[in-house]
Amino acid sequence: MGRSEDSNSEKQAKLKEISERREFLLGGLGLMGGAAAGSIGIIQSAGASSNLPPNVPAWTKTLGTGVVTNPYGQPSPFEADVKRRTVDWLTADRLASISFTPLGDIKGIITPSAVVFERYHSGLPQIDPNQHRLMIHGMVKRPLILSMDDLMRFPSTSMIRFLECSANGGMEWRGAQMDRVQFTHGMLACCEWTGVLLSTLLEEVGVSRDASWVLAEGADGSHLSRSIPMEKALDDALVVFAQNGEALRPEQGYPVRLINPGWEGNTCVKWLRRLEVGDRPWYQREETSKYTDLMPDGRAREFSFVQECNSVITSPSPEKPLRGKGKYWIEGLAWSGRGKIKKVDVSLDGGISFRPARITSLVLPRALTRFGIEFDWDGSPALLQSRAVDETGYVQPTFRQLRDVRGSSSIYHKNAIHTWKLMPDGGVANVQLS
């Protein structure tokens, strides 16, 4: 995986030396196995050995910087590798493009706002909230134009829900193409979203009895717009102005966006400027030419809103290789647009046998759910898979099962069981089993 043999054996020697020293220092406390201590050794060995035990580190012998060193906090500079990344060949330019969440590095179930994936159809607009309005009109009794202040006077609520582009993993329909979990599954995030239920706003305007759809339109240059069935609008659709406790980030639709929990990200219209109530779908670009699924019989499936049950192992992964034999914590994320995750099983042999994983997070409906399983690696190759089951009993399909139904012309809604090939050098490759 791009690591030269030489620097590897050098590292191994250093690692052995450090881990032997550590084992001596830890005095048989049994705090760490050799492999775990070794991987810590690698991180700290680069030019910083004088800060290691038994020495007192430099930062312990001096004062730090004062409060408000960062008026709006930044991560440690040592975390600079945790960032959004793009795949240059994927889109023609950076305006109608995508960046991916670093799934291999994030912890728990909340995605930090700063690294939530971005999907733009016409670039990132900078919107002055004082000059932004949300209009609600169409088949309603009392059409409204709301300022942001007006919107915030309605009762608000918060929910932790995932957001996933239905093109997530779409490249994999054509074979195992991407070399990071960030790219195979990173059009995915989970935030606490705060806003006003769309049902509250629709009650305020008084929806006509014959109305059955709502059009949501964005204020960006693409005027991205989607038809939302009234049933969803009156269920859990949320008109969101805050994310993880702060105002929405510009990238996520500041000052206001729609979140349709569990539904494809494309319906979650950002920079929301207009909601029109009607009695039929509008058949906009994003629900005809795009975001429909070409089926094997040549017909296209439309309005495939729900993001079905899915999961992936985030570590090990191509960007999180193993460093020598020993004990590891295999972990990953599972989610379902239909509700809560019921269980996740992990296979080490490409799906021949499975063991139940531990669920290690809150289990919320339509939210990322974290799982993990202990792994004592003897250095032999393995085919790692996770398989999630949601509360409806739906079992995440194999790629073959998915292709049997969907054929080979799909782009969206790929939720097949994913396979990582663990190699004897600890490297991890993206593979597909036939």
Ligand SMILES: Nc1nc2c(c(=O)[nH]1)N[C@H]1C(S)=C(S)[C@@H](COP(=O)(O)O)O[C@H]1N2
């Ligand atoms: N107005 C507007 N809304 C939009 C988009 C857009 O380009 N313009 N992209 C959509 C798509 S395809 C997705 S997957 C999600 C992505 O949300 P995010 O950028 O906050 O991750 O926003 C959706 N809402």
Ligand SMILES: [Mo]
């Ligand atoms: Mo999307």
